[in-house]
Amino acid sequence: MPAWMEKSDLPGGWITAEYALLPRSTTTRVRRETQGLSGRTQEIKRLIGRSLRAGFNLGLLGNRTFIVDCDVLQADGGTRTASVTGGYAALCLALKDLVEGGSISSEVFLSPVAAISVGILSGTPVLDLNYAEDSQAEADLNVVMNQAGEFIEIQGTGEGSTFSREVLDTMLEYAESGIQQLISKHISDIS
Amino acid sequence: MPAWMEKSDLPGGWITAEYALLPRSTTTRVRRETQGLSGRTQEIKRLIGRSLRAGFNLGLLGNRTFIVDCDVLQADGGTRTASVTGGYAALCLALKDLVEGGSISSEVFLSPVAAISVGILSGTPVLDLNYAEDSQAEADLNVVMNQAGEFIEIQGTGEGSTFSREVLDTMLEYAESGIQQLISKHISDIS
Amino acid sequence: MPAWMEKSDLPGGWITAEYALLPRSTTTRVRRETQGLSGRTQEIKRLIGRSLRAGFNLGLLGNRTFIVDCDVLQADGGTRTASVTGGYAALCLALKDLVEGGSISSEVFLSPVAAISVGILSGTPVLDLNYAEDSQAEADLNVVMNQAGEFIEIQGTGEGSTFSREVLDTMLEYAESGIQQLISKHISDIS
């Protein structure tokens, strides 16, 4: 998940993301989106972009645009949350070079960001569902949080099902716990 | 917000939605989307479709597809949640005719559905934000629920801001209260 | 039918129009034109634009472009001629503000413009055909004129039929009479 930087003529910085499934990243081959992006892809790339922008002080980026390319080689489970977590890590690595080189202030880093999916499977909450679990879950929630415990995005989409407030609360707790683990194990040492 | 019905050759029914802003529905004219739908429009029409499908037993619709056209004449505040609430009412009216005519079972109606937006403005929760409030809110949540108090969709998107679990809980309570009012005042008598 | 104004860098002004049928403006739902405009829509928007430009001294508009949005909520009869007449009225209202505010000369108004359709139904000329009449007419003519009695556009399109010079003359007389009535009753007091 590489991060690419471009100079622009506008003041202030920007972070954006692109997302694609390789045709054989899935069990059944998916078509390339060569004639316009699908609604699903646009929804996901916008979610990733908003989530990544919440992790950095855009005003300190200078007139630089960062593009994070999330190309999924193997799609098993929550590709949009994995894209947020991996994309945040890629941006940290790219920005650390610029911070160490003195071209960007170290205050560009806000509280570290990660994301995870959580579902209810036969009444049991399950974190980071794989493809088989995801297709049988009774409820499904994507959560983006930072290390400070603040929410950046929550998306609970219940196509064909509904969920109670109690289930929502359980899922939020699982998600928070999972995200803090992701950050402490994989993110905090590079951010 | 009219509902249109088409026969298909497939067994089972389907509900879908389309969404568009009229060019002068907004303070500053928006361009028509005549060369492909924007990411925002696709995101919204998918949300409306999923929400409406949760209000009906699709298996009882027969091989009928219902298209709900959400064309916004004046955009002041949460047009996506207004589209869900209004679209649900339009579908109820259309289906009541079919139920009364005997071509669809009255069990097609599940628990009535409505949606609302809620935000935090200078620390105070505000329901159903208008345009001016929406552009200054510190946090923003769209909620779709049914009369049974079950969640269908929640989308909290915090571009440029974050929100705590406590604020999320407050917003969820306001949303639930607002949705139940919408249903009891406007929806329950037609569904 | 709102008129929207934009500043441009070019000297001289311009007036243009857009046209769309809302999906349920018609008896049978029409598809949205989200992948390019149809030939019919392009033909109509060009006719409206040419007709509206004939009503004003473009050289006095300054470097302003006016866009008239003709979104048809209910399509019963001649929507293209109704768009010309209504669009002209909308432009007059918009320009009166600018003239009264002193930013545009009052000489921008040329002779007032209106449009009407006329057909032959079972041998009888009929003005301003509705949908049922239009689909049975033997001949069909759209006319755009100004109050001075000069023609701006005439379009007689006889798909599947032909019409004699005598019938054309009768239709032109009916159209002229109808247009002068439209202008004197609805247009002349606002232009």
Added chain:
Amino acid sequence: MPAWMEKSDLPGGWITAEYALLPRSTTTRVRRETQGLSGRTQEIKRLIGRSLRAGFNLGLLGNRTFIVDCDVLQADGGTRTASVTGGYAALCLALKDLVEGGSISSEVFLSPVAAISVGILSGTPVLDLNYAEDSQAEADLNVVMNQAGEFIEIQGTGEGSTFSREVLDTMLEYAESGIQQLISKHISDIS
């Protein structure tokens, strides 16, 4: 201007036309329309198609679709009216073979069709304007008629100008005279 025939599964026949300017058919090179047809091209191809269909009894064509390709090699003057006249001739030649071969009834031919443009130049009516005349004309009318003297299409488009009823009558007379000459000299012997 070749006519191409395709078999279809539908009962009854159809005639359609396509129109394009070769890039160097004009004094200043025009771009190819490879990303969707312009409004002008769509308007013209629809006019040609309607005009050609008025010259034949479509019910006698069998389930055949005829496509007339109007590719303009040199554009000097009224290319849309030349396309109607030439396209009618091409269709006659194609249909005569089918009539002589016995697969289509000779009653497929209705009254022969031709088209011409007429304008007013410094107060004088001018038939079949060339490019230089067309760009200076005060009024401009395209007329499609048959040998029986019936009108099929009239299009008077006065971008930037208007014309009186008297001028219209003069232009109609010139057009009728020109069309009857075209038919008697070039069309009647092949139809």
Added chain:
Amino acid sequence: MPAWMEKSDLPGGWITAEYALLPRSTTTRVRRETQGLSGRTQEIKRLIGRSLRAGFNLGLLGNRTFIVDCDVLQADGGTRTASVTGGYAALCLALKDLVEGGSISSEVFLSPVAAISVGILSGTPVLDLNYAEDSQAEADLNVVMNQAGEFIEIQGTGEGSTFSREVLDTMLEYAESGIQQLISKHISDIS
């Protein structure tokens, strides 16, 4: 095959080509490419452009872009090689005027360029195959060369067949001989 010149703001010149089959240039009508160019068309226009650029010193063209339009009126045989040869001649004629007028140095002309196709038919090499020969050839080679005997492009595409080194050598010899004939007979007197 006309050559069109445009001024650009960039230093140095450029030569590019466009290619299209008229719908009835072929035995069976081909569709117009109005919704994006096919792979075949793009492949051919790129080949023509590269070949033509090899015939001129681009640095001496000044900031001019030349567009060569290759519209095929009748497609019998190697239309891509005919487009190279004809396009080179068109460019020579256009550039001679500019050289004679003193705006471009006469050193802009490099060694003259032409192209030809060659195939193997029942074991016999055949130069400049026509449509009937081309569809039965066992091997097929397109060659672009200059008068100095240097290769500019060779494309041997053997869909459904293969060819030995010996056959390749024979085809190359025939191609060279044919190209030198084309240049000496048709090209050398205008370049």
Added chain:
Amino acid sequence: MPAWMEKSDLPGGWITAEYALLPRSTTTRVRRETQGLSGRTQEIKRLIGRSLRAGFNLGLLGNRTFIVDCDVLQADGGTRTASVTGGYAALCLALKDLVEGGSISSEVFLSPVAAISVGILSGTPVLDLNYAEDSQAEADLNVVMNQAGEFIEIQGTGEGSTFSREVLDTMLEYAESGIQQLISKHISDIS
């Protein structure tokens, strides 16, 4: 480079290929082709498809279509020839399963296929050029051959340069030698 199989209703089989550069496969990020494929991409995918089809007896594939996805993760040198060689290997692996399972005859395999690029760098022939070499080569040739020593495709494209027959002969010898090495080392044991 995975191979994907689809059943079709047509008799006989087919092999096709798709090709894309991941945005960061290159030193400078390339844009995704989401609004139609570029000419370069179409040219390459057609070359790969033709080359792969030459390696198999399509008539023995049954009504199956194989799609080979060539997504370049790191682009250093001849990606089109690497796609042919790798795509051939992927197809062999896929077909061996079908042959061993008895659904396809083992005679589906024709002579094994591979491809390589060769160039001239400061007068010295270089096989399988990397990016740095490729951008400085004086001549460049892509060759597709089979183990029997027959040519399937040769493409010598000399944008900005030309090459003599002697240089072409040298490059062909190097290419043949390289391809036979590729086949004997990497391909022959899996085909």
